[in-house]
Amino acid sequence: MSETKGTFYITTPIYYPSAKLHIGHTYCTVMADAMARFKRLAGYDVRFLTGTDEHGQKIEKCAEEAGVTPQEYVDGVVETIKRLWSTMEISYDDFIRTTEPRHVEAVQKIFMKMYEAGDIYKGKYEGWYCTPCESFWTESQLVDGKCPDCGREVKRMSEEAYFFKLSKYQDRILDLLKNTDFLQPESRRNEMVSFVEQGLDDLCISRSSFDWGIPVPIDENHVIYVWLDALSNYLTSMGYPEDPDGLCKKYWPAWHLVGKEIVRFHSIIWPAMLMSLDMPLPKHVLGHGWILIDGGKMSKSKGNIVDPELLIDRYGVDALKYFLLREYTFGQDGLYTNEIMLNRINFDLANDLGNLLSRTVSMIEKYCDGVVPEAKTEDDIDRELMALATDCGNVLESHMNLFHFNNALEAIWAVIGRANKYIDEKTPWVLAKDPEKKDELDTVMSNLAETLRIVSILIVPFMHTTSDRMREQLGLASEEAVWEDAFTFRKMAGVHVKKGDPLFPRLDVQKELEELSQLHQDKLATKSKRNKK
Ligand code: MSP
Numbered sequence: 001m002s003e004t005k006g007t008f009y010i011t012t013p014i015y016y017p018s019a020k021l022h023i024g025h026t027y028c029t030v031m032a033d034a035m036a037r038f039k040r041l042a043g044y045d046v047r048f049l050t051g052t053d054e055h056g057q058k059i060e061k062c063a064e065e066a067g068v069t070p071q072e073y074v075d076g077v078v079e080t081i082k083r084l085w086s087t088m089e090i091s092y093d094d095f096i097r098t099t100e101p102r103h104v105e106a107v108q109k110i111f112m113k114m115y116e117a118g119d120i121y122k123g124k125y126e127g128w129y130c131t132p133c134e135s136f137w138t139e140s141q142l143v144d145g146k147c148p149d150c151g152r153e154v155k156r157m158s159e160e161a162y163f164f165k166l167s168k169y170q171d172r173i174l175d176l177l178k179n180t181d182f183l184q185p186e187s188r189r190n191e192m193v194s195f196v197e198q199g200l201d202d203l204c205i206s207r208s209s210f211d212w213g214i215p216v217p218i219d220e221n222h223v224i225y226v227w228l229d230a231l232s233n234y235l236t237s238m239g240y241p242e243d244p245d246g247l248c249k250k251y252w253p254a255w256h257l258v259g260k261e262i263v264r265f266h267s268i269i270w271p272a273m274l275m276s277l278d279m280p281l282p283k284h285v286l287g288h289g290w291i292l293i294d295g296g297k298m299s300k301s302k303g304n305i306v307d308p309e310l311l312i313d314r315y316g317v318d319a320l321k322y323f324l325l326r327e328y329t330f331g332q333d334g335l336y337t338n339e340i341m342l343n344r345i346n347f348d349l350a351n352d353l354g355n356l357l358s359r360t361v362s363m364i365e366k367y368c369d370g371v372v373p374e375a376k377t378e379d380d381i382d383r384e385l386m387a388l389a390t391d392c393g394n395v396l397e398s399h400m401n402l403f404h405f406n407n408a409l410e411a412i413w414a415v416i417g418r419a420n421k422y423i424d425e426k427t428p429w430v431l432a433k434d435p436e437k438k439d440e441l442d443t444v445m446s447n448l449a450e451t452l453r454i455v456s457i458l459i460v461p462f463m464h465t466t467s468d469r470m471r472e473q474l475g476l477a478s479e480e481a482v483w484e485d486a487f488t489f490r491k492m493a494g495v496h497v498k499k500g501d502p503l504f505p506r507l508d509v510q511k512e513l514e515e516l517s518q519l520h521q522d523k524l525a526t527k528s529k530r531n532k533k
Contacts, residue, residue: 008044009253010032014051017054026088026320028257031288033088033321034462042483051237054074056213057210098214098233102237109241115218130147134225134227135147135149137154150261161206163205164273166202169272181284183267183287184331184403200268205224208222211223256286259290261290287331307520322348323345330404330405350507352416353504361500363448368442372445375490385419393458395408396458412458419451452470
């Protein structure tokens with residue numbers, strides 16, 4: 001393998017296998033996947049980690065309600081999660097389950113290291129607990145007596161417990177948040193700085209009122225707090241602390257992509273744990289917003305969940321990925337409606353991209369016997385299209401480095417839009433009627449084919465199957481979609497194009513809206529019937 005640009009380690013949160021995942025969860029994983037694919041394409045040696053967070057009171061409760069053991073319960077849900085990621089072609093390098101022995105043993109070693117560093121002591125916890133968030137709260141942190149993160153009921157807790165000396169790291173954490181770009185975006189940083197400025201209490205890191213967790217190595221009556229267990233996954237998956245394969249040495253530190261409500265755990269508790277373990281801190285924590293529906297967060301109890309499988313069955317994986325990455329602004333909340341999604345598919349994919357490809361391939365077949373000609377002339381309009389297309393890789397990279405997926409796609413679509421306009425300006429059907437304009441016509445065909453070739457490379461991180469389908473019609477091998485070729489024209493003379501099916505069939509939005517709402521209702525009805533059984 002040739003030299004890489006360096007290593008890049010990206011993680012998603014590990015999901016609670018309490019129920020099947022919805023479109024909000026797929027949002028984060030799709031972003032991480034696009035970033036991992038982008039970095040691989042650009043020449044980095046990438047490690048992409050995802051997994052499931054299987055311990056804790058919430059899971060124990062779900063299993064109890066289902067009448068099965070917690071292990072049986074999580075095994076069932078994890079299977080559905082892995083199936084979803086496989087359908088969505090998520091390119092993770094490792095999937096960690098916190099019930100795996102490799103994780104359990106490593107978490108116990110982490111606990112012991114922190115204990116031996118003098119950072120863990122025994123005491124008594126008096127306060128409140130939010131089971132859905134698996135979060136401890138003091139009286140003054142509650143909002144109207146409820147969990148400040150999710151607004152649900154909290155339970156009074158009074159337990160003997162082990163504590164981590166989080167307060168010891170307060171100044172270093174504040175410095176990290178205030179004086180570095182560790183946490184992004186800016187808005188999340190301000191929230192966390194004011195949280196730490198109010199003072200950090202030591203953190204309760206064990207529970208003794210239920211069993212579903214990793215035993216505290218020095219006290220069998222306690223299990224390790226699920227967030228300490230879960231956060232450790234970013235290291236345990238690589239074989240920490242022994243690091244037998246050298247993965248920690250090679251890839252750590254990571255970039256952590258997380259939803260806004262769990263930024264606190266990743267930007268305060270996790271760095272403090274790493275400080276206690278004397279490990280380098282993560283490169284960045286990136287907090288994304290939520291996908292909202294009807295103005296609120298999706299939740300099982302509200303029954304307002306959007307099922308990604310249903311959308312994939314109907315519109316394909318690439319349409320869903322494109323929509324998620326193009327529609328929402330990183331760091332901000334955004335609204336989901338079927339209509340917004342359908343319009344994106346129709347306008348951006350079926351019209352802009354699909355039409356450009358089908359018009360270009362048809363014209364090359366019609367005017368050039370299906371073979372991409374050499375360009376023979378060049379005017380300002382040609383130069384404008386060429387400049388925009390060959391610079392797009394650089395623009396894309398600068399947006400991707402900020403996790404601005406929507407801007408990255410917008411930049412590609414600016415090229416597509418310019419190419420569609422170029423066809424209208426150059427009117428090849430008029431040029432084709434005049435034999436004296438043959439050279440100009442060849443240039444137009446060549447420039448369009450080259451632009452589409454570049455687009456087929458640039459979309460690889462976001463919709464690689466569509467890239468393959470485009471390249472098939474363009475007469476190009478999919479494995480030859482290499483990053484370096486996105487910066488030059490004049491590579492396609494002599495290539496045979498071949499017209500294929502439309503990339504994205506145009507949808508009848510009204511009809512789709514009606515059918516989608518019926519399908520969602522049917523799906524919810526079967527689910528509730530199944531739950532009642
Ligand atoms: N298990 C913890 C994470 C531990 S990481 C060491 C957890 N799991 S979760 O399943 O509840 O949530 C996982 C991620 O999904 C979170 O980052 C959360 O923000 C994200 N989302 C859940 N619903 C979402 C939306 N509606 N929109 C966007 N993301 C959402 O927290």
